[in-house]
Amino acid sequence: MSERLRIGFIPLADAAALIVAVDKGFCATEGLDVELVREISWANVRDKFNIGLFDAAHLLAPMAVASSLGIGHIKVPVISGFGLGVNGNAITVSPDLQAAIAAMAEGDVADPLVSARALARVVAERKALGLEPLIFGMTFPFSSHNYDLRFWMGAGGVDPDEDVRLVVLPPPYMVESLANKHLDGFCVGAPWNSVAIDLGIGHILHFSCELFQRAAEKMLAVRASWAEGHPETLARLIRAHDRAAQFIEHEPNRDEVCAILTAPGRIEVTPELIRRTLDGRLKVSPEGRIRETGRYLLVGREAAARPDPVQGAWNYAQMVRWGQAPLSAELLAAAKAVFRPDLYDAAVGTPPILPIAPADGIGECTGTHFDPDDIAGYLSALTIRR
Structure with a gap:
């Protein structure tokens, strides 16, 4: 039995x-x-x-x-x-934020350190203009999505608790929130980044495996x-x-x-969305640009x-880092x-x-x-x- x-x-x-x-x-x-x-x-x-x-x-x-x-x-x-x-996560941003980061980038925006420093310049400019902080979605306070965003931002000099707003949303709600302009970006697992790209409302800025080879x-x-x-x-x-x-x-x-x-x-x-994820060959922009890696999701x-x-220790280190x-x-x-x-x-x-x-x-x-x-x-x- x-x-x-x-x-x-x-x-x-x-x-x-x-x-x-x-x-x-x-x-x-x-x-x-x-x-x-x-x-x-x-x-x-x-x-x-x-x-x-x-x-x-x-x-x-x-x-x-x-x-x-x-x-x-x-x-x-x-x-x-x-x-x-x-691995398996990605950071997706709105077309407006993608353009702002690209305009501020000093180097190849595909480099997470270059894009993070560009984000810091975007944040500083928005503060000078008196604009509201950028808002990013993540799935849970104790999640790799939270730590992915924080690690990336911190690497460029952005304080995720002072310079932007991080909000918690269930994975399936990220896309609608980006479409409604409630978010400027999010970090989530597949397939929801690809869904946003196919709808033409976002750009995948980075795969999580570009931040860490193994998480x-x-x-x-x-x-x-x-x-x-x-x-x-x-x-x-x-x-x-x-x-x-x-x-x-x-x-x-x-x-x-x-x-x-x-x-x-x-x-x-759609099966095609899952196939992209498993093959590590993802569309990263509404125009159809493809980025490929063998490490997207292991x-x-x-x-x-x-x-x-070691992964337990690293996750604990992030918890200590962020209080x-x-x-x-x-x-x-x-x-x-x-x-x-x-x-x-x-x-x-x-x-x-x-x-x-x-x-x-x-x-x-x-x-x-x-x-x-x-x-x-x-x-x-x-x-x-x-």
Whole structure:
């Protein structure tokens, strides 16, 4: 008899392994009868997950860390033995802001440092003219989207808490808010950046992999207490998702994968939008300009599915940087402990192929080396921080 599980998810491309594991039958092969429950906001997923309405969840990596540390909400220790995606976000801006940044740029605007410094000049000019601050959307305070925007802005001398406004919106609402001019830009996961481009209302300024070579995006998260009581179920869940990730990354399967992901009740956009994301070949302007990278969204390749404690440390460092958490050795250890490569290795049973680069596991575009055991040293080199 199959074991029934309920898993919450948000309609995003990095839910691919989760959806394929269920709809392609990989979970059933492991004796798991999984019901996927589609939610509109991360707060909904978190709250239902925390109180046990979901056995597992498609969760923002920083949200899992914050939950385990008890910051921003109630403390619910979370662990993950499987990463659903590395990278996959983009910063999209309105045509007006794109033009303003391009006009102020001293160098190639495709360089995040050039565009960030240009943004600082745009912000200064707007202040001098007495205009309202620019408004950027992100999906949750404890999200890579928040930290992507803050990192990019800070690298150019823009204080995200003083010079602009950051507001929280569910991923599917970003596009409409940009169209209505409620936002000047946003950072969100695929496919919503591409939706804005196709509607002619935005320009993708940067992929998140241009800010950091490697950043954990979503996790297949379970409560630590649940994992202790269901070790074999968790191992089967990890195996099913690892098979799904490898299936997704096998290029001849892409058409089938896109059809699965865009079915009713799943992501519900055109298969072509998902194909662009998985292939890393995205339209970045309404005029049809294409930008291509092999690192846009890593699902199973380059050991993306194997949780890395360095990512827990980096997310915790961002929380400390922006005043969301105090600095302590205990909290750092707890953040690292969310990412459980040992569970992945035990379930999959084969040694992972570790990534060759970046050497520090993050690869910031500023060239800063991240030491997961020296958060204070990392933060001391940053000009803008709380």
